[in-house]
Amino acid sequence: MKTKEEEKQISKHYQELKAHVKGFLKSAEQEELHQFRVQFKKMRALLTLLQSGDKHPKLLKQVKPIQKMFKKAGVIRGAYVNLQLSHQYGFRKPEFEDKQQQIILSGANRFYCKGPKQLEQLKRTRKKLMNSLHRLPAKTVQNFYQDMLNEAADFLQSPVFDERLHDCRKKIKLLMYNQKVADSALADKLTLNKDYLNQLQDTIGKWHDVVLALELFHTDELKHEPVPRQLKAQKDELQKSIVSLAENFRQKAVLEQASAEKKKPAKNKAVQ
Known part of the structure; x- marks a missing residue:
């Protein structure tokens, strides 16, 4: 992977991060905050890939x-998500809502007060990253993808429904986030089945959301609510879907590659 390509991606992530921080400071819209977090996950995924090379140990x-x-x-x-869940499942507890609103308000105020400093930190971090980049060999990218796929495959042979499943999802998303930038290095070596991987990670994501919702109902304010029964049923169904999707993960995750010979254009036969 060429250094210019790395620089382009880092600059792109930086511009997106800066735009969403500014957007939140201006509007306090939750979507700006959400997109900031999504963009950082994408940058972190890229740095995780780049750090797999010998010349990128501390990115x-x-x-x-x-x-x-x-x-x-x-x-x-x-x-904010807790409030959304409380409304989704149809209960209104003033003490619970007041507590969540206070967390949002105090957190947003601190975020706002440190806004200029945070924007400056973004700028300095971008400069440090740009000065640390080196070309990443194609073989390193290929090995990274194979290792991540193998780790996910090993876990999904007998998936355990705890935080390790969420970690497995992170590995899958890491590969998907980096697919575009890694394409040239993976050409003719590895082609991911994007539709399958997206379906699997999305299902695991829904399962994790239900788990978080169940944890919410263990709080003092909500522990007597009847909703957990519905959530447990959803969790059971999602776990069945995950087990089914995870079967033969390694074979499903990678599309078959045509051999080099088959990819060569056929020679015209001489007219007899």
């Missing part, structure tokens, strides 16, 4: 200031 450490912003934004988003 992830360089984004620690953005990681802190990501976590703070996650606290705000978590409270």
Whole structure:
């Protein structure tokens, strides 16, 4: 993977991160915060790939200031999602809603107060990353993809429904996030079945959302609500779907490659 390609992707992520931070500071819209977090996950996925090379040992450490912003934004988003879930399942508890609103308000105020500093941190981090980039050999990219696929395949042979399944989803999304930038290195070596991988990670994501919703109903304010029965039924159905989708993961995740000979254009036969 060429250095110019790496620089292009880092610059793209930086511009998106900056735009969403500015957007949230201006409008306080939750979607801006959500997109900031999504964009950071994409940048982190790229850096994880780049760090697999011998010349990129500390790239992830360089984004620690953005990681802190990501976590703070996650606290705000978590409270917002809790409110959305409470409305989705049809209960209104003033003390619960007041607590979540307070988390959102205080978190947003802190985010706003540190806005200029955070934008400057983004700029400095981009500069550090640009100065640290080196060309990533195609073989390194290929090995990285094979390792991630093998790790996911090993786990999904007998999936366990705990945080490890969520971690497995992260590995799958990491491969998908980097697919475009890794295409040239993977050409004729590995072609991912994007539709299958997206279906699997999306189903695991829905399962994780239900798990988080169930955890919400263990809080003091909501522990006597009848809703968990519905959620447990949803969780059971999603787990069955995941087991079915995960079967033969390695074979489903990669599309068969035509041999080099088959890809060569056929020679015209001489007229007899």
